[in-house]
Amino acid sequence: MSETRRSGLGQDPHALSGTRDYLLEVAIGREVHAFRAKLGLTVSDLAAAAGLSNGMLSKIENGVISPSLATLQSLSSALGVPVTALFRRFEERRDAVFVKAGQGLAIERRGTRNGHQYHLLGHSGDRSSRVVVEPYMITLTAESDVFPLFQHDGLEFLYILEGEVTYRHADKLYVMQPGDSLFFDADAPHGPEELRQLPIRFLSIISYPRDER
Incomplete structure (x- = not known):
């Protein structure tokens, strides 16, 4: 050589x-x-x-x-x-996950029955990694008086693609439109508070330490 x-x-x-x-x-x-x-x-x-x-x-x-x-x-x-x-x-092995449009894995979470759709777009964090990353495409298509609140380990990043939503994190409310983002500690209660303009689509990227989940 x-x-x-x-x-x-x-x-x-x-x-x-x-x-x-x-x-x-x-x-x-x-x-x-x-x-x-x-x-x-x-x-x-x-x-x-x-x-x-x-x-x-x-x-x-x-x-x-x-x-x-x-x-x-x-x-x-x-x-x-x-x-x-x-x-x-x-x-070192480097993995990549490719998901064609509309082919993300459908996930059952609180709110699914109320017209909230969750599609997992990939998963990063093999056993050698200390951090797990889960990207979701979330679609809110039906109005409901019941909005689920979530609370879990790690950090979460939201990016609005379509529609308008008032999103709660702890005791604060954020009116979010396309192009808006929110990055927060997911250990505090969080979730949609008001669906202002349907349909609503946004990316949610959750990361958390492997040894705490």
Whole structure:
């Protein structure tokens, strides 16, 4: 594996992230940078310890070259970590959930019988993650005198897409229209207080610690 320079990409992080052929280099660069920062070393410090020039180390950290095995060994020795640690980000499994329009998983929650529809759009938080994230598309289509209040661990983010609703969080009321958002501690009672203009559609993203649920 030669130390080949990637031309034309410079320091553009979007170009680095979106270039399939260089995902390994980017992953290695991020690990080198993270270990260096953790140790409190400057670029000059690490470059000198690994026998590299400052420019070469900067290129490695920015993922613009493919470092040789000898260079990786020098870096791992200078950082005090095994060579395999520099490949950690590349080898980690990264999951993604794709949901076609209208195909989210329907969820039964309080209020469903009153014309409130909840569709789970994805779920993030495997056993190695300390945080679980649940994005919902919520649709309110029928007027009702009974509005459910929710209270649960974690944080919640709302973003209104359609309609108008007065939303309660604890003892405060918020009149929300398309484009409005609300971010709050979900441990306080919250939920729709008044359906002002139907239908109402909004995104609800809930996150909570895995060990508390």
